Amino acid sequence: MKTKLVKKMLLVTCFLVIITAGASFVLAFPDQTNECDQCHTNTDVLLLTSNATSTVNTKVGVSFILVLDGSNGVEHLKIVSDWANNSQFTFSVMDVDDNGADDTDTATGEITVAVNVTPLAVGSFTIKVWVAAASQLSASTEVSVNVEENTDTTFTTPTTPTTPTTPTENPLEAWTFYMYVINAGVAIALLIIGAVICKRTRR
Numbered sequence: 001m002k003t004k005l006v007k008k009m010l011l012v013t014c015f016l017v018i019i020t021a022g023a024s025f026v027l028a029f030p031d032q033t034n035e036c037d038q039c040h041t042n043t044d045v046l047l048l049t050s051n052a053t054s055t056v057n058t059k060v061g062v063s064f065i066l067v068l069d070g071s072n073g074v075e076h077l078k079i080v081s082d083w084a085n086n087s088q089f090t091f092s093v094m095d096v097d098d099n100g101a102d103d104t105d106t107a108t109g110e111i112t113v114a115v116n117v118t119p120l121a122v123g124s125f126t127i128k129v130w131v132a133a134a135s136q137l138s139a140s141t142e143v144s145v146n147v148e149e150n151t152d153t154t155f156t157t158p159t160t161p162t163t164p165t166t167p168t169e170n171p172l173e174a175w176t177f178y179m180y181v182i183n184a185g186v187a188i189a190l191l192i193i194g195a196v197i198c199k200r201t202r203r
Contacts, residue, residue, distance in 0.1 A: 035080075035083055035128075035130060035140070036078070036130040036131075036132045036138040036140070037130075037138050037140070039136070040132045040133075040136045040137055040138030041136050041138075042135065042136045042137050042138070043137075043138055043139055043140075045072060045073065045133075045137050045139075046070065046071075046072050046073060046074050046131055046132075046133060046137050046138060046139035047069075047070065047071045047072045047074075047139060048068065048069070048070045048071075048074070048077075048129065048130075048131045048139045048140060048141045049068075049069050049141060050066055050067060050068050050069070050129070050141055050143055051065075051066065051067040052066060052143040052144075054144075055144040055145065055146050056143060056144065056145045056146070057145075057146045057148070058119055058145065058146070058147055058148070059119070059147065059148050059149065059150040060119050060120065060121060060122055060147055060148070060149060060150040060155075061118060061119065061120075061150050061155055061156070062118075062119070062150065063116050063117060063118040064116075064117055065114050065115070065116060065117070066114070066115045066116075066117050066127070066143060067112070067113070067114050067115075068111070068112070068113050068115060068129055068141070069105075069110075069111070069112050070110065070111040070112075070131040070139070071109070071110045071111075072109065072110075073109040073133050073137065074098060074109060074110065074111050074131040074132070074133055074139075075097070075098045075109075075131075075132065075133040075134065076095075076096070076097055076098065076111075076131065076132050076133070077095075077096040077111050077113060077129065077130070077131045078094065078095050078096075078129070078130055078131075078132070079091050079093075079094040079095075079115070079127075079128075079129050079130075080094070080130075083128040083129075083130070084125075084126040084127060084128035084142065085123075085125035085126050085127065086127055086128060088119065088120050088121050088123065088125045088147075089117050089118060089119055089120060089125070089127060089145075090117070090118045090120065091115050091116070091117055092115055092116035092117075093113055093114075093115045093116075096111055096113045097111075098110070098111050109133075111131065117145075119145065119147040121147065122147050122148060122149050123147055124144070124145070124146050124147075125144075125145045125146075125147065126142050126143070126144055126145070127142065127143040127145060128140060128141070128142050128143075129141055129142075129143075
């Protein structure tokens with residue numbers, strides 16, 4: 001009988017380990033405006049670069065192509081209007097998954113995307129982009145843009161983009177459920193089984 005109980009306890013322990021490991025690998029990209037390093041705190045692994053080797057000079061309403069390259073295990077690339085001065089531009093692509101429709105790099109763990117960027121106002125601005133992956137990995141890059149007034153008489157001032165639709169899925173909720181609900185339940189089960197084993201052993 002004691003052997004069977006020990007086996008059951010080992011089984012539950014293995015289950016707890018699997019749940020904990022699974023929760024730690026959940027990639028969270030909820031509809032939050034805070035930057036990725038608030039949750040993905042390891043910024044020393046992923047890589048993110050762009051084709052902008054110096055300040056980009058342009059005019060209001062004159063688009064330019066920003067090619068972004070993420071590597072070394074990236075799973076997701078995102079541009080949020082609240083980061084840096086991103087609200088001063090419109091972007092043709094703001095949300096890219098590894099091997100998704102906008103990712104032109106077919107290798108797993110790498111993302112390449114060409115983003116059409118249009119300035120909305122005059123000034124010196126900074127565009128900020130983040131990539132993230134499981135295990136709390138993230139990386140960012142910044143692009144300096146100098147925008148001058150557009151003197152073209154046929155030019156029409158671009159309008160401010162509308163707020164993107166809130167995503168329906170929120171993996172952060174799944175992570176929280178795994179870490180604080182499932183794990184707590186399994187821990188209680190382990191305590192109960194341990195108590196039963198102790199009583200049986202004393203008998």
